[in-house]
Amino acid sequence: xxxxxxxxxxxxxxxxxxxxxxxxxxxxxxxxxxxxxxxxxxxxxxxxxxxxxxxxxxxxxxxxxxxxxxxxxxxxxxxxxxxxxxxxxxxxxxxxxxxxxxxxxxxxxxxxxxxxxxxxxxxxxxxxxxxxxxxxxxxxxxxxxxxxxxxxxxxxxxxxxxxxxxxxxxxxxxxxxxxxxxxxxxxxxxxxxxx
Amino acid sequence: xxxxxxxxxxxxxxxxxxxxxxxxxxxxxxxxxxxxxxxxxxxxxxxxxxxxxxxxxxxxxxxxxxxxxxxxxxxxxxxxxxxxxxxxxxxxxxxxxxxxxxxxxxxxxxxxxxxxxxxxxxxxxxxxxxxxxxxxxxxxxxxxxxxxxxxxxxxxxxxxxxxxxxxxxxxxxxxxxxxxxxxxxxxxxxxxxxxxxxxxxxxxxxxxxxxxxxxxxxxxxxxxxxxxxxxxxxxxxxxxxxxxxxxxxxxxxxxxxxxxxxxxxxxxxxxxxxxxxxxxxxxxxxxxxxxxxxxxxxxxxxxxxxxxxxxxxxxxxxxxxxxxxxxxxxxxxxxxxxxxxxxxxxxxxxxxxxxxxxxxxxxxxxxxxxxxxxxxxxxxxxxxxxxxxxxxxxxxxxxxxxxxxxxxxxxxxxxxxxxxxxxxxxxxxxxxxxxxxxxxxxxxxxxxxxxxxxxxxxxxxxxxxxxxxxxxxxxxxxxxxxxxxxxxx
Numbered sequence: 233x234x235x236x237x238x239x240x241x242x243x244x245x246x247x248x249x250x251x252x253x254x255x256x257x258x259x260x261x262x263x264x265x266x267x268x269x270x271x272x273x274x275x276x277x278x279x280x281x282x283x284x285x286x287x288x289x290x291x292x293x294x295x296x297x298x299x300x301x302x303x304x305x306x307x308x309x310x311x312x313x314x315x316x317x318x319x320x321x322x323x324x325x326x327x328x329x330x331x332x333x334x335x336x337x338x339x340x341x342x343x344x345x346x347x348x349x350x351x352x353x354x355x356x357x358x359x360x361x362x363x364x365x366x367x368x369x370x371x372x373x374x375x376x377x378x379x380x381x382x383x384x385x386x387x388x389x390x391x392x393x394x395x396x397x398x399x400x401x402x403x404x405x406x407x408x409x410x411x412x413x414x415x416x417x418x419x420x421x422x423x424x425x426x427x
Numbered sequence: 428x429x430x431x432x433x434x435x436x437x438x439x440x441x442x443x444x445x446x447x448x449x450x451x452x453x454x455x456x457x458x459x460x461x462x463x464x465x466x467x468x469x470x471x472x473x474x475x476x477x478x479x480x481x482x483x484x485x486x487x488x489x490x491x492x493x494x495x496x497x498x499x500x501x502x503x504x505x506x507x508x509x510x511x512x513x514x515x516x517x518x519x520x521x522x523x524x525x526x527x528x529x530x531x532x533x534x535x536x537x538x539x540x541x542x543x544x545x546x547x548x549x550x551x552x553x554x555x556x557x558x559x560x561x562x563x564x565x566x567x568x569x570x571x572x573x574x575x576x577x578x579x580x581x582x583x584x585x586x587x588x589x590x591x592x593x594x595x596x597x598x599x600x601x602x603x604x605x606x607x608x609x610x611x612x613x614x615x616x617x618x619x620x621x622x623x624x625x626x627x628x629x630x631x632x633x634x635x636x637x638x639x640x641x642x643x644x645x646x647x648x649x650x651x652x653x654x655x656x657x658x659x660x661x662x663x664x665x666x667x668x669x670x671x672x673x674x675x676x677x678x679x680x681x682x683x684x685x686x687x688x689x690x691x692x693x694x695x696x697x698x699x700x701x702x703x704x705x706x707x708x709x710x711x712x713x714x715x716x717x718x719x720x721x722x723x724x725x726x727x728x729x730x731x732x733x734x735x736x737x738x739x740x741x742x743x744x745x746x747x748x749x750x751x752x753x754x755x756x757x758x759x760x761x762x763x764x765x766x767x768x769x770x771x772x773x774x775x776x777x778x779x780x781x782x783x784x785x786x787x788x789x790x791x792x793x794x795x796x797x798x799x800x801x802x803x804x805x806x807x808x809x810x811x812x813x814x815x816x817x818x819x820x821x822x823x824x825x826x827x828x829x830x831x832x833x834x835x836x837x838x839x840x841x842x843x844x845x846x847x848x849x850x851x852x853x854x855x856x857x858x859x860x861x862x863x864x865x866x867x868x869x870x871x872x873x874x875x876x877x878x879x880x881x882x883x884x885x886x887x888x889x890x891x892x893x894x895x896x897x898x899x900x901x902x903x904x905x906x907x908x909x910x911x912x913x914x915x916x
Contacts, residue, residue, distance in 0.1 A: 401550075411446075
């Protein structure tokens with residue numbers, strides 16, 4: 233019985249992922265890159281939805297890894313292999329493991345039987361679909377002049393941009409992280425007794 | 428990066444250095460109040476001197492991503508003053524509850540760094556990073572009282588809605604970047620003036636997302652829902668800070684983004700701002716009328732004040748001759764509002780020195796007899812918030828409304844709404860005064876002994892509230908120069 237469910241789920245997922253890709257490559261006349269992007273984007277949306285809707289928090293964490301991997305793929309398709317590699321190393325490799333360990337060390341696996349936000353899930357879903365349609369219409373209906381072209385960016389070109397034009401934002405992020413560490417440690421620290 | 432660039436961002440580096448110094452002092456002498464206060468307030472005084480010294484000459488660094496001009500200096504000095512006053516007011520509230528001052532001051536200084544970055548950013552990416560650096564410590568400070576359920580609840584609501592609004596704002600920025608291909612403010616503004624035929628659907632969407640994100644940050648109606656809970660739950664000194672620091676910082680973002688970057692599109696965002704201003708003033712005041720908790724009442728009052736400041740923005744955008752009166756009125760309003768609101772929250776924090784005292788209106792009953800000086804100061808701040816001459820609040824409201832009347836068009840209607848609202852607001856502000864001087868308390872409350880720091884801070888805020896009301900011309904002139912730098916060159 234269980235095996236059938238998994239098979240059905242896999243087939244459904246493959247359908248969701250591959251149908252838009254086939255449409256893109258067939259009738260829409262897109263390239264292989266476009267189809268790959270559509271598959272990865274669909275995977276990201278599905279896994280992202282799984283992160284926020286599933287009740288078992290460990291599975292949410294695992295779905296998040298899939299989401300991060302799909303994003304890394306999108307970076308690769310967009311022509312930036314270095315960013316894709318960094319995404320895999322940092323998000324998939326480090327942050328996900330950290331999150332999973334934090335969950336396992338601090339939480340009981342049992343999640344609340346009913347998620348709190350589900351009381352407003354219906355109207356929120358309708359609103360989200362409406363906004364998604366609006367964004368789709370505006371994005372497809374606008375002439376994007378400069379950034380619509382895919383740029384293949386190598387490591388040295390990326391470094392030149394990052395450490396010349398964008399060096400101040402880069403350094404500010406480090407200040408942001410320092411602040412987050414101090415704040416996070418304070419909030420997570422156990423109260424000392426008697427002080 | 429060159430040496431020249433480092434000199435220009437000197438104040439920003441200085442702010443980070445002060446924050447780290449406070450952290451180090453707290454490491455050497457853990458949990459002590461006095462060293463933290465000395466280092467942070469002393470460091471902030473030195474920082475203010477540095478800002479004033481380097482701000483005299485306009486400069487630009489990092490290929491036009493970071494600019495120091497009269498507006499940057501004006502706002503930086505205000506941010507430094509807000510941070511210093513908050514640190515001075517905090518110990519009387521934190522100490523009885525066993526909350527440390529070290530982390531509090533560090534977080535506050537990081538938030539101030541973010542606000543200073545916004546004031547100096549002429550790059551959309553930097554503006555966003557400055558915004559995040561300013562608001563992230565705010566979420567943490569809102570939940571600073573970890574064992575208090577209300578504090579945690581308010582912090583989580585603030586964090587979730589704040590994060591979503593940041594994401595929405597960033598999405599809008601991405602649209603604008605996609606259409607213009609640059610993040611530099613001057614280049615974006617230039618690209619927007621050369622648009623072939625009106626705004627495209629994509630740009631309209633980007634504008635809508637950015638307006639929504641900013642409206643969340645300044646707590647404009649209908650994007651204000653996080654405000655009352657976050658303000659009521661936060662430790663009172665944090666509430667005082669949240670009601671001025673991030674708000675003025677977000678207005679700095681509005682100036683840099685809507686006036687400087689999106690100025691060419693003002694005919695598109697002006698109607699939205701008119702509606703936001705009218706709703707924010709009216710709803711903020713109407714709900715404040717019904718609140719019996721002074722902190723919650725001041726939360727809604729701060730929403731109403733957001734509306735008055737938006738009137739200044741509308742007055743500028745609606746003015747056909749392009750005068751900056753509306754913007755200088757907004758900047759003056761920001762300073763006046765900061766001092767009077769910080770003062771009012773400092774009095775509430777002082778009354779809550781005894782742990783367990785709530786901020787309900789009944790706490791203020793009989794305060795006039797119990798602690799006359801505190802009651803008189805509170806009356807001064809409330810009169811200023813109402814807008815009664817000769818206080819700073821009066822001149823702030825008057826200059827905003829005058830600018831709106833001179834601008835004409837939709838701004839005139841807002842001027843009328845603002846005056847009606849100011850009259851209605853008098854009721855709830857003066858109700859606190861009535862409680863302080865004409866009601867007897869239900870039970871005997873002990874007279875509290877307040878620290879010298881608190882009295883010092885209250886002296887500064889009250890003297891400035893009076894002085895800015897009696898002699899507003901010097902600051903108005905500074906505000907005018909600062910606003911002038913935003914005009915297209």
